[in-house]
Amino acid sequence: MGERVLVVGPAFHGYSESLATALRVLDHEVATHPYDLYATVGDKLRNKVRYELPERLGRPEGDRRRRQDLTVRAIAALRAARPDAVVVIRGDLLGADFWQTAEALKARTVLWLYDELRRMEHDPETLRRVDTLITYSPLDAESLRASGVETHCIANAFDDTYEIRPEPVESFLFVGARYPNRQRAVERLVAADVPVLAVGRDWSHHLFDRLRTWQLARPDVPARRDVSRSEAYNLMAGALGSLNIHTDQDGFTMRTFETGGAGGLQLIDRPDVSEFYDPGTEVAVFTSEEEMVELARRAVADRSWARKIGEAARRRTLAEHTFVRRARKLEQVWG
Template sequence: MTRVLLVAPAFHGYGESIAGALRRVGHDVILHAYDANETLASKVRTKLVHELPSRFGSRSGELARKRTLTARAVAAVVAGRPDVVVTVKGDALGADYWEALDASGARQLLWLYDELARMDLDDDVLASRPSIVSYSPQDVAALRERGLRAGHVLDAFDHTIPFTPAPGDEVVFIGARYPDRTRLLLGLHERGVPVRAYGRDWSRHPVDRARTWELSRPDVPSARGVDRPTAYGLTAGAVAALNSHTNQDGFTMRTFELPGTGSLQLIDRPDVDTLYEPGREVLVFTDVDDLAGLCERARADRTWARAIAERGRSRTLAEHTFDHRIPLLEDAWA
């Protein structure tokens, strides 16, 4: 049995999903969520001590947090005595962590499910990694051009998370707020399409305004952020769910989660045809008018929409769960 230390962000519990898939094929897995704030006190401390100084141009809080996270991750490596260490992203960790990895003698894999351009990963660290996988085909190509061992591993859906569909008559979006997403949702709302955006960037709740250091919100119906089981239920019961990419060449988790939950996915990427069949398993839109038309048809013809969603779910369960990605990880760390 291989002892795997999985060092991953706490973000939406994806580390738990990866750990579960590794365990299902027989690995002994230790999960270290390196940036987890497990108590209210720790969350408040992160805001006041680590994030607040950056609002005034100081990096003191950011650097202090990096030192803390790095020390915890180093301790996890030393205590875990792993055969393999899989680091997911890892750009919040300092040089001491990577040195501890190299000194451990464990096989290593760096898994990136974000573009390098969006990360703060030291180039010397990147160049010294023995094996890297990324969801970004462009990053994989660039890394290979540099002579690094790099492979392409898609994001995935966790089919083991239980959820209850929440039937509704809205088109939903769950995720961060970016200008293109705001434009699309405003456009739908202005055209009379019932929509709702979920997430702290959209929510008008005073706690979310404080958490995001921002008071203004776009004129889009919104709600607070939700955990993954709730998100899966909302998308499963919605008329349709929007998946909008922002300067991304990789396909996000939502690409697989939406059809995986049985939702009708509306996606802005025609190249999704390498994964799903547009028109039969997902719907691709080109602009806000096209998107509005698809939304209205989905509302008017639920049988049509449900048939597409069910075919998308079948394809996801057959090809795009985390279990399907594990053999690629095992090959990459070998």
Template sequence: MTPRSRVLVLSPAFHGYWRSLERALAGRGHEVRTVRYDERGPAGRLGAKALHELPERLGASDARRRAALGRRARNAVTAHDPDVLVVVKGDAFDDDFWDLLAARRQRRVLWLYDELRRTGHTALSLALAGPVASYSPLDVEALRARGLRAEHVPLAHDPHEPVTPYPPRDEVVFVGARYPGREALLRSLADAGLPVRAHGRDWSEHPVDRARTWRLGTPGLPAGRDLARPDAYGVMAAATATLNIHGDQDGFTMRTFEACGVGAVQLVDRADVARHYEPGTEVAVFSGADEARDLARRAHTDRPWADALRRAGRARTLAEHTFDVRARSLEALWTA
């Protein structure tokens, strides 16, 4: 184990994943503090709608927000004076933040859970961020080609996060954002007579969610509201199967590891999941709507097969794909 260090984590508040990283690093013997640099109370969230989201939709610059978040991050670094700084995403900081890190020259690592093309990172921020841990193998190759140190560190499941127990439900569920391809697949399953349900603000018919997502209509599919992580885990575990539908990512989402980690039957749309799981043994892979329908029906009718997937996927996750495992990879980056 590496020597004990005072670690400051600068992380988005996004779904509480900062807690998982904090727990894992503390479990490695470090003294860990976390600052959720974008966290807001109810009044702050309402203000963000008016001050940031609406202007962004109208094409306005978000320089004010970047300056505010950069200032908050700089203050955290100078106040805590850590031995090691772990920045999660961090693309919303202004250049002054990265200049501060260059002046301090402390050990640090940047962990990215999205492709670079979908972030606000610049050549300057990537050069000054220190080693980069990315969930995207393609981004790792590109960063290395630019002479930067980068390693592929996949996302993970946190077995210490509680799971809300739900009774078994005969339905195929999807938990996540609503995109056209995802909606088309769910509609295809529903049209074939399979019970489906989507969870998330983009799917929900609740008037508050419709206002939050700037829309009038609904997709017309059975849907629920946003779920906290314990509820999302419970819903996936209780369902006949859970869908993992990617877009144009080359990395694998957090859901890939969470679904297996809680013992769900995961139907995933990418054969290259074989990098992390054994298709047909630990997860079920589909390449189109027809295969997804066949696998969903099999999960309902062939319970021994479904139960075997649940057990094998969970065992693989707990052995290889936890935040505790990923914490070791981050340590290796900041200590080398």
């Protein structure tokens, strides 16, 4: 039998649940705490009024209240679980009291970062005090090691416990947040008469999504509201292909491995994806919008080419890039 593990992390990405499932496969007893989950309508309304509205008005108390409340809830989960090890995903909203409580309970602490440090608000002391620090960012790992902080680099992954049921979609798919460079790329495909479907609250034309994102304007792009992770996988499997557009990240997004795991064609803007997949046979790499359009048009015209790449990507993903494989690496480094 393995150890008692508490996985603490954001609710939205599903990363925590996937890691917890993988650790259970490896025979650990695992509990989870999604620290920013607002499950009920009342919770969601409270989040808007207590936290987000003050921030929108330029007042700092919203962020301060959020951090205090989330820390208190996470400490309660920690005390209830009394784990041998606590694995915190991202965790920059948790205060020092949380880490002090973990130490008092003699739990080994692991902090796993799936974003670059410059986009988080971690106290440098926290990075030094945790027993095991993991990042998906090779550049952050190099920088942290240079400053004397032992750091391990582990990439994102695909959760292969989901059953894939392809949902036919005669469009190119983009699932994710609407950043300016992503919007430009999606609109470029639309302008080139390539069928596109953008998925997520930032793209949705539904009034509720406009209100909860505090953005009434939306690009003129076919869109769908948020979908579950399982539904996203099914869409990736059934679409003509999926766009994976990074911002200024040096780590690879979850979508890199999820699209391949679902067996879909992936158009990606990072030639260095060759660390994980073979460009041309397992993914399609573009370095300009013109190349992106050309590849998308080829996929529309040559379905067998797109299908062949997706099938090869799925084989590679299941062999090398599942959460269970990442969890085995975690076991090796957490001491």
